[in-house]
Amino acid sequence: METFTLNDGREMPKLGIGLNQVPSADVGPALAHAFEVGYRSVDTANTYLNERAVGQAIRHSGLPREDVFLTTKLWSTDSGYTKTSTAIDRTLKRLDTDYLDLLLLHQQYGDYNGAWRAMQEAVAAGKVRSIGISNFNLRRLTDLTSRATIMPAVAQLERHPYFQQRELKAFLERFGTVVESWFPLGRGDKELLAEPLFAELGRKYGKSPVQVILRWHVQDDGIVIPGSTNPAHIRSNFELFDFELTPEEMDRIAAMDRNRRFHNLPEFLERIIFQSMRMDYDKRQR
Template identity: 50%
Template structure:
């Protein structure tokens, strides 16, 4: 497993398990299987409504908590709630999280960020960052923050490599964490001829080649899967290396294509979208 050094000095595994859209029963089992397969990064969020299940999966694995890099995200409706972080820790059944992000650029995210900074000082959070903050919201955070964001979680993949965002954040060494790293199940991305060619050369799957591209691009990746074999395969990418020429060929397929368009009205609606309690189903 590769680790990447964050701008606050903490180290983070470069590949982990994402639990987006997983029902609690599936999330618990996937987390358990991932940790047993050698994963040490687990990603969840208030909005996924599976934090309790993630906590159970970690406990079930038998691996010491201090060996797991646990990450969650605060939903906009709790950005101003003083007990939000304590309630999150209770759901996860842990004393701290290794990384905490603001989930969406809406609501009073400035207060939310200040709350996370306080949590770092209180020892409840080790590193902080942002998710889906681009453009003006990102600039606002960078303008007022006392602790620079260590990670920005955004859609990123070979069709949308986030080149401009990376250029903007180079000076503060903020790492990009990619969601939809494999293109949200889009066969046209995974079946690009360059990936088929490289998969044959390295005796890997097309998905493994794409994940290797992420790692060599400096991204942190959190592919989600409930399939134990897929979970194992997704992490089996550290026994080969793409050449500079191959990395340059992959650059050529950039289509500046998102799978999720951050519609302003939809993003704004998250500020009043109350979350339901987690159901153990």
């Protein structure tokens, strides 16, 4: 598996498996298959309510803990120094591990600066190796990075050929922050997957349109975490490292950017909804 070297010197696989909305009962089989295929990076979150199942699947895999790159995310209702410190300990317990490879702040709401301080302390305490953010806009990212002593290693953002986040990606480069794409396949959007360019390039390289899109992500210096519980998809999504798009082909995909996101809530509504999503993560694991 190819890796990116993060700004803190740690290595992170370029490809992982995403577990958004995957019920706990499906996590075990999906991860067992993914590990067998060769995946070594797993993306979950407090709000996915499947962390306990993820911890169990890693244990049952028999893989040494250090061979698996484990990412999870803290929700904004736990933002703030004290709440975040407690949330980190609870998260470790649910995942049945004594450290996280990457801990992300899931949303830009609440006291994210207090949360970041607690995350920096968790790094110093050895509970977390790398820390990063998700879904921050330029303004809040500027605020956070102006106070932080550890710069985000990773920024997990909605990103796909229709929504390439060029401005934010360029801003993040000054901190050496690697972009990680969520909705890398536009959530399986039919129009995106049926773009003639991906079929054309797929024919050229003997690959599927999905493999071409995923290859574009990693070749554009992004980490990619496609979500799937389908064994055939999990396997084929892994086969990205035996072909290379030319610079001209990369440019043609770059030209598909149309500032179209698939997650489209206005910010004021998002803040209200997200800040009211109080969940007892310990009890509500599905």
